[in-house]
Amino acid sequence: MEQVGLSPELADAAVNDGQREFVDSGDTRLVACRWLSDDRIILVDSEVIQAERKPGPGGMQIEEVAAHAVLDLRPELPAGRLDREMSTEHVLAVVAESFGIPLTCDPDEPISTLYSGPGSEDRVVVHSGCIPPPYWLIGSFDPRKSYCEHVWAFHPDRYRKWAQALDRR
Numbered sequence: 001m002e003q004v005g006l007s008p009e010l011a012d013a014a015v016n017d018g019q020r021e022f023v024d025s026g027d028t029r030l031v032a033c034r035w036l037s038d039d040r041i042i043l044v045d046s047e048v049i050q051a052e053r054k055p056g057p058g059g060m061q062i063e064e065v066a067a068h069a070v071l072d073l074r075p076e077l078p079a080g081r082l083d084r085e086m087s088t089e090h091v092l093a094v095v096a097e098s099f100g101i102p103l104t105c106d107p108d109e110p111i112s113t114l115y116s117g118p119g120s121e122d123r124v125v126v127h128s129g130c131i132p133p134p135y136w137l138i139g140s141f142d143p144r145k146s147y148c149e150h151v152w153a154f155h156p157d158r159y160r161k162w163a164q165a166l167d168r169r
Contacts, residue, residue, distance in 0.1 A: 011070045014042040020088045024140040024149045027051060027060050031150070033088045041073040041082060043095060045138050068138045069154055071095065074166065089150070096152040099159040101135050102127045105148040115139070115151045126153045133157060 014034035015021075021032040032044045046065035054061050075082045079097035086094075096114035103126045104111045105119025111127050121141040126132065139151025 010036075010042050010072075011044050011067055014044045014070075015046065015065060015067075020091075022088050023048070023060065023062070026140060026142050026149075029140045029150070030062055030065050031088055031092055033091045035084055039074055041075070041091070043069070043071045043073055043088075043091060045069045045092070068136065071099075071159065072163065078162065092150060092152075096154075099155055099162070101133070101153040101155050103137075103151065103153045105139075105141075105151055113152060116149045118146055119148045119151075120146055121148075124151070128153075 014032045015030065017032065017034045020034065021030060023030050028048050030044075030046050030048055032046070034042045036042060044065075044067050046067045048062055048064075049066050050062075050064040052061045052063060073082065073095065077094055077098040080094045082091055082094055093114045100113040102111040102113055103115060103124055105115055105121070105124050106117065107123065107125065109115070109117050109119065120143055121137075124137060126135060126137075128135070133155055134157065135153040135155050137151070138154055140149040141151070142148070
């Protein structure tokens with residue numbers, strides 16, 4: 001966060017806002033998106049560290065998360081345009097296409113920049129060429145079901161270059 005000038009308060013605001021977010025089916029991951037203005041969006045992809053189950057609908061009260069990626073975005077990304085009406089899942093798909101590396105979590109499945117389907121963490125194959133660039137593997141893995149949700153290989157250098165190009169404008 002510090003490398004691109006983001007404060008922890010912005011990440012907290014995005015997570016605690018509750019307007020645009022989704023939690024994976026295992027309640028282990030929270031992805032939140034907050035529009036700060038018409039031209040600035042904060043996306044936080046995080047792991048749920050502490051939560052309390054409550055009776056009734058929306059039965060999970062998330063108390064603490066650990067951020068894996070906190071991104072300061074603009075509506076125009078390399079892979080397309082974001083708008084306020086998009087779901088957080090759709091925003092994450094455009095972000096993964098913009099700053100991710102294609103992968104699969106099962107050799108029988110097609111590659112994608114944002115993968116959900118059969119597979120496991122130990123079967124992930126990132127398609128990055130002969131000399132793989134650094135990446136962060138982010139996603140939800142359920143080993144009991146051999147199923148993965150919203151898995152992506154975030155390429156931080158690609159994001160940093162994009163963010164630096166914005167600063168030069």
